[in-house]
Amino acid sequence: MEAVFSVDALRGFTEAVFQQMGFVAADAALAADVLLKADLRGIDSHGLARLPGYVRLWDAGRIRVDARPHIVHETPSTALVDGDAGLGLLVAPYAMRVAIAKASQVGAGWVAVRNSNHFGIAGYHAMLALEKDMIGIALTNASPLVAPALSLERMLGTNPIAVAIPAGEEPPVVIDMATAAAANGKLEILQRKGGKAPLGWVQDAEGRPTHDPFALQRGGALLPLGSRPETGSHKGYCLSALVDILSGVLPGAGFGPWVPPFVHFLPLPQDAPPGTAGIGHFFGAMRIDAFRPAASFKTHMDSWIRRFRSARPIDAAEPVKIPGDPERAMEAERLQRGIPLHQSVIEALKNLSARMGVPFPDSLQNGEEKNVT
């Protein structure tokens, strides 16, 4: 139920859709780059599958194509950025570049952002720091789908943490993880396949563990990393709360249950605290040589990576991985073979194509025979 498409063709299509929405060419190209990166790295839920969602937000008047993200307040190493209700895919790289510029000047830079919306994969923004020999950090809050430990109510997003750390001869370490036990995209895959969710991903409307992949639609909630109180769900809750506070409360964006949902058919929360706007992000950049010479750090990072990669595995067929390994392998493969899209995504994009008057590309011949999940 998939077909494979050329990266360039999908990129061209995505850029054209953003241009039809009214974005200037450079912005359309950047937004497309962020989305395509998700598909390339195998984070399919955050790639082109989300393009119709951004168009829906635009339809609802919740994305300004002429937004001007700007610094509201700053110190030598920090800034508060207002996203001006712009596309998160553009606001985030802007804010990350502010953090990088501050790190260049004073060693480290930290930027909290309000009045933004969904920014794609957190890892994209964190990785912008790598080319400057900096450690990059990107956090965001998101639509409330996760129940805190002991809670029936959904209060938090899957609130990801992304950190990119340069190495020497080895590739960088890139962490990009939701703070929930499993992100909603994994449930959607099971919904399509008719599969059962492992216990620990979701709870039902009474707060009991369940295998039901539709539990969320039936009043249940995603579970924080740790899943159950006895295996540390309070810790996953703490991490998600931390992301929400740094991304939401610190800049004065929506937070907790008041984060404006990505899906336009959920109502905007009406009782949000005064003085909060949009969803929020938090970015950081730290120059390696603000601590010690980059060369000696990189030698040690290479040692770290090699030692962990050679850790004795439980199963010889499944070696221990370094954070970022699976996504890097996927990107290499998809750059060569193209990007597989699920039939439901293809149909949604073809609808978008018709509506926006932008032709949707044909799939690759060789891709038709592949069966990629």
Added chain:
Amino acid sequence: MEAVFSVDALRGFTEAVFQQMGFVAADAALAADVLLKADLRGIDSHGLARLPGYVRLWDAGRIRVDARPHIVHETPSTALVDGDAGLGLLVAPYAMRVAIAKASQVGAGWVAVRNSNHFGIAGYHAMLALEKDMIGIALTNASPLVAPALSLERMLGTNPIAVAIPAGEEPPVVIDMATAAAANGKLEILQRKGGKAPLGWVQDAEGRPTHDPFALQRGGALLPLGSRPETGSHKGYCLSALVDILSGVLPGAGFGPWVPPFVHFLPLPQDAPPGTAGIGHFFGAMRIDAFRPAASFKTHMDSWIRRFRSARPIDAAEPVKIPGDPERAMEAERLQRGIPLHQSVIEALKNLSARMGVPFPDSLQNGEEKNVT
């Protein structure tokens, strides 16, 4: 099997022991304060129970009582600190104060520390930022007891993350969590009681889930937060790796399996990469008003705290907690009633008392009747 002691009496005893080791009075008082804070907050594994461990390190020549932690390299917002093989309980507050001073000047301060050792509870150091209206962050690596996802080998410590965030009328949010599913101290409690560990805390020598609380002594390993691959153990591994890289690799301290163990009877690793020393920490401080006025932030933090505390609970008898609530409640209780110590800890401290010529206090009368776990 416990007796309760006066906080002041235990503080006096601990200070006297550190003075007998050769620490000057102010240092002995600070080190005792860090240890006592753990007991007060209910993190018993990191309090007076550890005092004999520090003495053992001192016996082994691995703690310098006249150490002078110092800045090796700095920028306006960062510093590398060498702990000079000093007591972690003293090196950490020194480094945290450097971070706070830099945040006062340029908005945020970040300090990586090498050549230190065990620093007590991470939360103590993070909370130092609160009185300055700053967000405080403290990380440390630790003795390798945790297996990465898919690994048989123990490669990481329980590597805690502590973050303290000021609020307004509400108490601060204080996160202080190991990145393992459960810290070793919880296994030790089960060992004393003869209990079974919940599945998800440890794996046996073949990498299989086990209930055995002695699994670690039998060649097993602690599991990262997330416990199993299908419930996100790779995420706990990522978090622990992040703490190890920022605390260990960044400053040039020991990292991964090369972190010098706290227990003196484990050999120091002989094959550590050249140019690494001791264990490492990482501290951060961010001024709230480097982002926006502290008063409006605190109003929103109070909203966050009240909304989460009032989230509909699964069980009405177990309301949703705010990070730091349980420790704060415990501290209030123990400040009033005293600190309970397990019989095995009392015996170890009495041995220390005899050896160091420092009298050990009597337990409180009313405490003898209590049964605190």
